[in-house]
Amino acid sequence: MSCTEHKDKAESFTLTIGVITVSDTRTEETDVNGQFLKNEIAKSGHSLGLYKIIKDEAVAIDEVLAELDAAGCNVGIFNGGTGISRRDTTYDVLSRRLDKTLDGFGEIFRMLSYQQVGSAAMLSRAVAGVFQQCIIFSTPGSVKAVQLAWEKLIAPEMKHLVFEITR
Secondary structure, three states: OOHHHHHHHHOOOOOEEEEEEEOOOOOOOOOHHHHHHHHHHHHOOOEEEEEEEEOOOHHHHHHHHHHHHHOOOOEEEEEOOOOOOOOOOHHHHHHHHOOEEOHHHHHHHHHHHHHHHHHHHHHOOOEEEEEOOEEEEEEOOOHHHHHHHHHHHHHHHHHHHHHHHHO
16 A cells, blocks of 8 residues: 555544643743644644643653553654753653654654754754654754644644554
8 A cells, every 4th residue: 555545544533642841941821832732733623632741851751651641642742852951851761762763753854944943953852753552753842843843744644654553
């Protein structure tokens, strides 16, 4: 079956999506990325299974992975904690926990990001992959990064990816 046929079969899927903002400072009122993603999920006809703001700590990230599974999420979108500062642990935890990685996500994200921010794109450790039966995406915490990832990578492919892990 071709990629186009897989995408056609997946088109009818309605997904349950978790949104996780990883930040030591954001609140629901200041979480612009979380609001953007929740709005986009609703507009696309999917359901929000989980929304959380967590500290950039390994234990919190591990715990929220279990919560995504318990909430029946097909997709989990993390934003924040992908840089290289001491507090940026999202990439480190997720890359250890993913059963399979989608290396192309980070590669394409950095390529697209390079068009916006130039060589600073190399600081992004965006990652995606499969955790149990959930597709995980992790993006930087900037508004432009989240919008770029959603519009160019996540929204166009998430149904197809869920189709692939459930067949």
